[in-house]
Amino acid sequence: MLNTTNDQNGKIIVEYIWIGGSGLDLRSKARTLTKVDSVADLPIWNYDGSSCWQADTSSSEIELIPVALYDDPFRGKPNKLVLCETRVNNQKYTPGNFRRFARQVFSDENVKTHNPLFGIEQEYIISKRNKEGEDWPLGWVDGKKPTEQAYHYCGVGGKNVFGREIADAHYKVCLAAGVGIYGINAEVCPSQWEFQVGTTSGLKLCDDLWMARWLLQRVAETFGCDINFHPKPFEGLNGSGAHTNYSNTKSSEDKDMVETTKQIENLDKYHKRFMKLYGEDNNKRLVGAFETSSYDKFKYGVMDRSASIRIPQTTKDRGCGYYEDRRPASNMDPYVVCSLIFSATCLDGAFIDEIEEGYNEFTKRRDEKMGKGH
Ligand code: MN
Numbered sequence: 001m002l003n004t005t006n007d008q009n010g011k012i013i014v015e016y017i018w019i020g021g022s023g024l025d026l027r028s029k030a031r032t033l034t035k036v037d038s039v040a041d042l043p044i045w046n047y048d049g050s051s052c053w054q055a056d057t058s059s060s061e062i063e064l065i066p067v068a069l070y071d072d073p074f075r076g077k078p079n080k081l082v083l084c085e086t087r088v089n090n091q092k093y094t095p096g097n098f099r100r101f102a103r104q105v106f107s108d109e110n111v112k113t114h115n116p117l118f119g120i121e122q123e124y125i126i127s128k129r130n131k132e133g134e135d136w137p138l139g140w141v142d143g144k145k146p147t148e149q150a151y152h153y154c155g156v157g158g159k160n161v162f163g164r165e166i167a168d169a170h171y172k173v174c175l176a177a178g179v180g181i182y183g184i185n186a187e188v189c190p191s192q193w194e195f196q197v198g199t200t201s202g203l204k205l206c207d208d209l210w211m212a213r214w215l216l217q218r219v220a221e222t223f224g225c226d227i228n229f230h231p232k233p234f235e236g237l238n239g240s241g242a243h244t245n246y247s248n249t250k251s252s253e254d255k256d257m258v259e260t261t262k263q264i265e266n267l268d269k270y271h272k273r274f275m276k277l278y279g280e281d282n283n284k285r286l287v288g289a290f291e292t293s294s295y296d297k298f299k300y301g302v303m304d305r306s307a308s309i310r311i312p313q314t315t316k317d318r319g320c321g322y323y324e325d326r327r328p329a330s331n332m333d334p335y336v337v338c339s340l341i342f343s344a345t346c347l348d349g350a351f352i353d354e355i356e357e358g359y360n361e362f363t364k365r366r367d368e369k370m371g372k373g374h
């Protein structure tokens, strides 16, 4: 460790963080500023979009618009992290910037009326490069897939749980940064973990989840490890999801599940369309086994872990409360998923066409830039 001083001469380091062209890669760079009390104090900045699959070299500049401010748990106070939206030429947003839709969907007016609240369970696998240079989950015998998944879920012990230092350090840096993290647990597949963010309203929840994903990879980096967000990295073992727990005014003030059932039936109507927007390769995960639902068929039920929507027993008993969309994949964009769920259940499907169109434009452009099967 370098012997750096804590005296920054009144200056503040701000790390600007943004989503790159794959829609999942996070990028960041830092600069020196003097006064940072709120996001409004932060200047718009820019970066080379051609290095993140987002622009051509001939006109490569993409603007960074600071939107959500956090404390920097790595550099310590008074330094900051800021999540940014990305914009081209002062007005057109980059195709992967789905926050531009979420901003409209979760406008003050909509939030005031419907009070949408979310809690997301983000699953992931921790990996480290092996001698062959390929990513391999922590604790697995090199090149060999585990044959059982018995004692790993919420487990303890050296042959059951791998990477706890990373999951725990992530938990602490989330709290220090101001991310609304709810908890963590070891998952079913060896080296698989979960953290939860929320419960909170739409836009804040989505910003927190993206910041938590960056913090997780930043922590893993210090251990020489990486985070795998693929929904089904290994056949025959549990994949990774992002269960999305959800309530709103109507579901919370419901009598005997009448309004809640209506909402779930509205989600059914959009099932086929939403499945294309809930994360790539999710069809490999949602196979109806390994505690998942079917990709093709919508189903809901009380306490049912093979359902698309699970109604918790407490919600059923009280006749009101929250429910869980078990379909979203670990690599989904929360701005997309939360916007779609809220719109289908409370806004008569407003914005769904635009989001779908925007998503298709994004994947088309991404595949052009990165090549198929990137
Ligand atoms: Mn969970």
Ligand code: MN
Residues within 6 Å of the ligand: 121, 123, 187, 194
């Ligand atoms: Mn889980």
Ligand code: MN
Residues within 6 Å of the ligand: 121, 243, 324
């Ligand atoms: Mn769950």
